[in-house]
Amino acid sequence: MKRLGEHKYSAVDTSWLDELCMKKFWDKCVTFCPMWVAPNLITLVGLIINLCTVLILSAYCYTASESAPSWVYFQAALGLFLYQTLDAIDGKQARRTGSSSPLGELFDHGCDSVSQVFVTLNVCYAMTLGAVPNGVFLISIISVIMFFAAHWSTYCTGQLRFSKFDVTEAQWMVISVLLFTAIFGAPMWSAEIIFGFQLRYIVVSVSLIISIIQIGGYLKTILSGGVGKNGSTVAGTSVLFPLFPLLMIILPFAMIYGKSNSSVYDDHITLFVLCFGAVGSKTTNRLVIAHMSKSELPLWDWIYLAPLALMLNQYYNYPFNEYHLLIGCTVYAYISLLIFCTYAMTRCDRRRGRT
Template structure:
């Protein structure tokens, strides 16, 4: 009995597919810089090696090296071995290199066809998942499940939006800072984790690099949005642009000061980052809304969020210390003397006793002054 197999593509779709012409525009900084390396690399590839085989080979290497990280840190909290981070970074570099030369090999062998484009982008869509996950494991982002969820699915969403833009415009466009730059950034993260260990990023301790991540979440989007803007949003409105991102940086800096003074961790997630996200997503949706209006919306959001944060922090500290922010309760009245703690006395030794005797000597003067 012959089983009926439903076709996924109709005759009309197959006909239009055969007439499809690949269209791509790229002004990527690294793509231009790496062209000589890719041309040299493809010249070393045997002429009989099929382009699609190059693509799938790179994907398999990328997946295997990423799964090694997943094996050692399935919850993205455990510290994966440094060699696993290095291996994953190497796997991503190999994948990126092979992905860049498969089209060159197709043109070199005269085998370029629509299936090659589909195969290339299909492999990229799968690789995006593993690359995003490996980056989260390398920085132990499992301690922040909400942020890890956002990072991974944001990468997948942005990849989809890039091809949605291609579907609408007919041309795949790469900005000055795009896929290649993102891949090399993740390679850098994996390299740092391989050299210093994944815990170097973690706020669960005294890591020096942990405060760098929240600030990089402000600086990197600011640069990418500026570079990818088709309406030259920064060039036309520099003051507005700097105010919007500067206030986000001010909020992150305030949180760093609070974390230092309270001897606590500094969370990666911050609601002020929603402002830059508006601009970021708007660009990937083919600038659906005029960037000038989105920039104003971003500025209003980050301003309100900063004021809310500052008010709440000051209010909570005032309530705890029983003080007022802009008012002295008893001007000219008796001053409140805070005695040194026992640990301070032990640390100072005799100096602590001397300080205490000095305070006792000064007490009558304070009493007299109050009278």
């Protein structure tokens, strides 16, 4: 983290919705923020709003196969919209007040990595994907890969790039799904629309196609070579090296979910996704720090003990209750994530104070 304080934010935004209307809207919104409001406070408030609205929705849709009252979906849509708005104006507030810093960028990415888990749960709850075999886990995997791949490409190029269809468009798709469910009800997603295919299958299929195209774009950027020596990353390491931490996220949880002899992970899919998301969040945050500090990405992290414990429990024929162990691993994962984020923020703030 020695060079973290020297980092300068660099991004290219070609997002269709951003250019069409959202930037103008956000520019207007930020003018309502008092100059004394810290940008990180705006980010934190957005995260808390997103968390609270998802918790309310999860109370009604814990297995992602239940229907909730309309107002619950409305408040989740509103929560995501507010999060999106606050997440967009925090950087504008920082530039407006002259308080832009690596700490602010790191805090923003950290909150985004956690909120990405909540957004994933939102869409799964709204479309009752818990009723679809492997549906929630598949969406969770795609979500984690996309978020990680975006920062992987940044680690290679030194520049965060937003494509025509990116975060803003994806968030508006989720908001639209939530509003649709609020108006027409969750059972509408199981209605057969075209050739006997349920509406949710059609929407998920289209989303997967878009996601694959997006991931393909990231891979093209990565494989084109980085800005470092001989086409390496900003840290001078191989552009392929971040693949290993990504596999450390995906493969263990895929094995755990696929080899379970019980329905515990489907019955507690919210808990499972939260655990999976925490591991993905911390690994991605390590990648963000590696990019910002131009340092090598660590291969091992202690948070991997969470999926490792679940795997070993299966291997040794379940000496521990799967549900209780899942609770313990989820708590451990979030404690590990919290400690890491606190440590990283503190180090970054200290280094900023020295410059």
